[in-house]
Every structure is written in structure tokens, then in C-alpha cells.
Amino acid sequence: MNLFYAKPEHIHRPLLQLEGGEADHALKVLRYRKGDEIHVTDGEGIHYTAQITETGKGHLIAEITEERSAAEHKPKVIILIGLIRKRDRLEYAVEKCVELGADRILLFRGDHSEKQNVRMDRIEATVLSAMKQSLRLTLPDCQLYQNLSDALKASGKGKLIMADETADDQQQKITESPSNEAFRLIVGPEGGFSRQERDLLDQAGAAAYSLGLNRLRTETAAAVMVDRFTRTQR
Amino acid sequence: MNLFYAKPEHIHRPLLQLEGGEADHALKVLRYRKGDEIHVTDGEGIHYTAQITETGKGHLIAEITEERSAAEHKPKVIILIGLIRKRDRLEYAVEKCVELGADRILLFRGDHSEKQNVRMDRIEATVLSAMKQSLRLTLPDCQLYQNLSDALKASGKGKLIMADETADDQQQKITESPSNEAFRLIVGPEGGFSRQERDLLDQAGAAAYSLGLNRLRTETAAAVMVDRFTRTQR
Structure with missing residues (x-):
């Protein structure tokens, strides 16, 4: 499984957006296309499953189909x-x-x-x-x-x-x-x-x-x- | 502390010998000289303290002054x-x-x-x-x-x-x-x-x-x- 990163400010439920290197990696290296499912985290404990709806140079937009939170370990x-x-x-x-x-x-x-x-x-x-x-x-x-x-x-x-x-x-x-x-x-x-x-x-x-x-x-x-x-x- | 390695066959109590890269490292890089104390292991669990008695191109001879064995951990x-x-x-x-x-x-x-x-x-x-x-x-x-x-x-x-x-x-x-x-x-x-x-x-x-x-x-x-x-x- 490949996990991508989107900054929290790029999560606009029900959509999320990958930018720059993350979008390039998904599109150019891993060759994801419209309709494909991707896995994304906001780096703050949430895992999004999403379906790609739009791709362009250096950006990718996907519609969130599922979201789940990670169990955090304590103490830090x-x-x-x-x-x-x-x-x-x-x-x-x-x-x-x-x-x-x-x-x-x-x-x-x-x-x-x-x-x-x-x-x-x-x-x-x-x-x-x-x-x-x-x-x-x-x-x-x-x-x-x-x-x-x-x-x-x-x-x-x-x-x-x-x-x-x-x-x-x-x-x-x-x-x-x-x-x-x-x-x-x-x-x-x-x-x-x-x-x-x-x-x-x-x-x-x-x-x-x-x-x-x-x-x-x-x-x-x-x-x-x-x-x-x-x-x-x- | 610097630890050197001598193959077991280069340990002839009371003398031991460093060869090749080990001797070069001691003499050229760390600049050990005759009379200096060195620490050597045979890679088989013994630690030797020894005093350098002779040095030459790519070899070093030392007299063992102390030897001790390592506690082995079990199981392997x-x-x-x-x-x-x-x-x-x-x-x-x-x-x-x-x-x-x-x-x-x-x-x-x-x-x-x-x-x-x-x-x-x-x-x-x-x-x-x-x-x-x-x-x-x-x-x-x-x-x-x-x-x-x-x-x-x-x-x-x-x-x-x-x-x-x-x-x-x-x-x-x-x-x-x-x-x-x-x-x-x-x-x-x-x-x-x-x-x-x-x-x-x-x-x-x-x-x-x-x-x-x-x-x-x-x-x-x-x-x-x-x-x-x-x-x-x-």
C-alpha cells in the first residue's frame, strides 16, 4: 500500500487535494489515474481512503470515501x-x-x-x-x-x-x-x-x-x- | 577506547600481532608507538590489554599484560x-x-x-x-x-x-x-x-x-x- 500526505488545510471534506511532490509521485511515478483509489493521511492521525476525481500538473483531487483515526500511543x-x-x-x-x-x-x-x-x-x-x-x-x-x-x-x-x-x-x-x-x-x-x-x-x-x-x-x-x-x- | 582485532592464530602468548589494515590503522591513523598500551580482541570472546614492543610496515607486535573473557549471552x-x-x-x-x-x-x-x-x-x-x-x-x-x-x-x-x-x-x-x-x-x-x-x-x-x-x-x-x-x- 502507498500512503500519501495532504496537509490538513488541503482536506476539504468530501474532497482532498495532493500538491507538489505528493501529486507528482502519485501521477508520474506510480501512474495513478482518475477513478483510482488512494490512501492519504493528514499527518494528524487520520487515514483517508479516496477516489481520484481530477488530475492536473502538480495536483490531484480525490473524493473521500472513508476515514478512520489512528489509535494514539500514550505516553508520548x-x-x-x-x-x-x-x-x-x-x-x-x-x-x-x-x-x-x-x-x-x-x-x-x-x-x-x-x-x-x-x-x-x-x-x-x-x-x-x-x-x-x-x-x-x-x-x-x-x-x-x-x-x-x-x-x-x-x-x-x-x-x-x-x-x-x-x-x-x-x-x-x-x-x-x-x-x-x-x-x-x-x-x-x-x-x-x-x-x-x-x-x-x-x-x-x-x-x-x-x-x-x-x-x-x-x-x-x-x-x-x-x-x-x-x-x-x- | 579503540579496540583492535587479531585473529586467534596471531595470538602467541605472551605476544600478539596485528596485521595489515589493523596494524596500519593503529600506526598510521591513530599513531600508536612502541610502549603504548593497546586493546585487542581475538573475536572469540577474549579482550587483551597489551604493550607495543615492535612496529613495522603493516605489522605490530605487543606483549600481553592482561586478558579477560566476555560474559556470553545465552541463548544465542x-x-x-x-x-x-x-x-x-x-x-x-x-x-x-x-x-x-x-x-x-x-x-x-x-x-x-x-x-x-x-x-x-x-x-x-x-x-x-x-x-x-x-x-x-x-x-x-x-x-x-x-x-x-x-x-x-x-x-x-x-x-x-x-x-x-x-x-x-x-x-x-x-x-x-x-x-x-x-x-x-x-x-x-x-x-x-x-x-x-x-x-x-x-x-x-x-x-x-x-x-x-x-x-x-x-x-x-x-x-x-x-x-x-x-x-x-x-
Whole structure:
């Protein structure tokens, strides 16, 4: 099944509209035609089945025949990821977090991040593509922050849990106490956290969480954290 | 910490030897010198601390000062992965399986695999690099098989568990019944399994296992499967 994305403002019941790249992909690559059935999400939890009624250059209009809502998982899973040097690994981290169900992704420039610039347009395209690929109905928000402190402030409320190689494995029980509070997961860049960042995390009450015996790359740690914390709650 | 690899036949207590790329990496890239301490694994579960006594073109000799064994996790986790089209995603799948603790990786040409050829030298380099990066002390074996049937035969004994989108979430309890039998995990290629492959898996008694609500890419499913099944056992 192919899932398309239409912004909420392009849903005008009983019609919906695909624009730009989404319309082109449907018409030029997948060769959808008038009368065909398509599946569309608004990225806010709704899945529309619709029948194409009109096509044109860069746009497609379809009539909604069915709509259903996704069951949301609670608590929310928010992940903060320190920038990593290699672009493909950063994009991979974001892609996996979306596939595995993260609700929000906050990238931050860590004190030990070697990379300082990120093409957020590419990251946004990765998020959108991963949402569609994984048939998720919610589009996670993904933003870049100047530093850990800003990302922490922007992350809102909820239990703070930090991936930490040195943590005791017994901490695993954190995932086993479901509540409706969000989980805010934190994964540092390759170089780990600076002393200042550690102090900041301590002050914020972050709990250290072990991911196992092996030293994991940032993108691996991010994927596994999201999987573990979304999974226990579904 | 940097971890190096020496084949077991290059360990001659009290000396050990690094060869080729390993020696070059130590000497040319990381600029280790005579007298420096290095960390080496034989890929069979032993970690050596050693002091460099001799260096030369493409080789390095060191005297072992300490040796310790890794705690092995039981049961073993073996993963069978259908070939996926994109090389980077296949290498990523292998890398993540190694990082997360898979004991053996069996790649197979699925009936729906678009890709038929794999540069196994690159895959082996990925395995070695991921072992060192993650500070694992065991080098997982990774081989390519002509088809699922051959891979199944080569995988030996143990509980067969197949990632399956359509499986009931309740199957999750599979991970909660530890025994000393190996887990043989199976992840299909992008196109899924053919009817014949499904029959083969049924006959072999493979249990269907759900990875959650979202449709996961092969490399994501592989990583998450390995994490879940190694984790419960450590």
C-alpha cells in the first residue's frame, strides 16, 4: 500500500487535494489515474481512503470515501538527539525514530558535536518519507536547537531518560512503569556529553538508562530507545 | 577506547600481532608507538590489554599484560535477513545486528529480493568494524545463502521466529520464555516472502512475531528484532 500526505488545510471534506511532490509521485511515478483509489493521511492521525476525481500538473483531487483515526500511543515519546557528524547517519537516526513511533524529534548541537550545520529541508523530507513508508498517520515534528539547554526547554514536560553506557542495567525498569507522562529520551552525539551538559542533565533530573553491554552508535541508540519506550506503552 | 582485532592464530602468548589494515590503522591513523598500551580482541570472546614492543610496515607486535573473557549471552541470537536492494541499507542492517549483539548473520536471496549480488568483502568489513566500534569481543559469522531454504538449513537448531506485520501483538511473550535454545530470527526482504517461502517457514514451525503497528523497513526490523531477543536474555 502507498500512503500519501495532504496537509490538513488541503482536506476539504468530501474532497482532498495532493500538491507538489505528493501529486507528482502519485501521477508520474506510480501512474495513478482518475477513478483510482488512494490512501492519504493528514499527518494528524487520520487515514483517508479516496477516489481520484481530477488530475492536473502538480495536483490531484480525490473524493473521500472513508476515514478512520489512528489509535494514539500514550505516553508520548519525545527524543532529543545530539548532532552527529555523518549526514547519512543523522538522517538514518531520524528515519528510524519516525518508523519506530517517536512523537517528536529534537536535534541539538551538543558541545561535542563536530557537525554544526544540518540541512533541515532534507531532514523534513526524511521525516515525511518515513511516515509514509511506515504507514504512520502522524507526522512527527522535528526541529533543530542551538544547544542541549534550548532543546530541553523546548521538550516540555515528562520523564527525562538519558542513554548512558555507564548506567546500571537495572534501570531498565523505567520502561515498565507506564503513566501518561511523556518520555523525553536523550541520546548524545558521538563524543558524548560535556561536563556542563552533564550538570544540566543532572539538574533536570535525567535518569541514566543502559542500552546493554555494547557501545552503540548514536543512531543505533536512538532507534533502540524509541523502540523500547514506545513499545511498552502500546 | 579503540579496540583492535587479531585473529586467534596471531595470538602467541605472551605476544600478539596485528596485521595489515589493523596494524596500519593503529600506526598510521591513530599513531600508536612502541610502549603504548593497546586493546585487542581475538573475536572469540577474549579482550587483551597489551604493550607495543615492535612496529613495522603493516605489522605490530605487543606483549600481553592482561586478558579477560566476555560474559556470553545465552541463548544465542541468529538472524536471517533477506537481501534488500540498496547496498547502504543492507550494510546498515548488518552493522546494527552486530552492534546489538547478534551471534550469527545469515543473508539469503529471497524470492522477492530484487538484489542478487552482494560484495561479501564489504559486508565482512562492516561486521569487523561494527564489532570493534561497539567494543564487542566476538566476531559474528556472516554468510550469504542462495535461498531461504539453504539459510534455514545452515542456521542450525533453535526457536524460529519470523517478523510478520500481520502477527498478533500478543506473540510478544515469545521473548519472555528464556531457555538455552538459540533464537533464529527471520526478516524478509522488502517484497516480503513468496508463497513457497511462507510454506517453508510454516513447515519449519516458524512463529509469527509482530514488531508493532508501523510497517518497518527490513533493516529496522532486523535491528529491533535483535535488540529485543538479545536483551531479554542478558
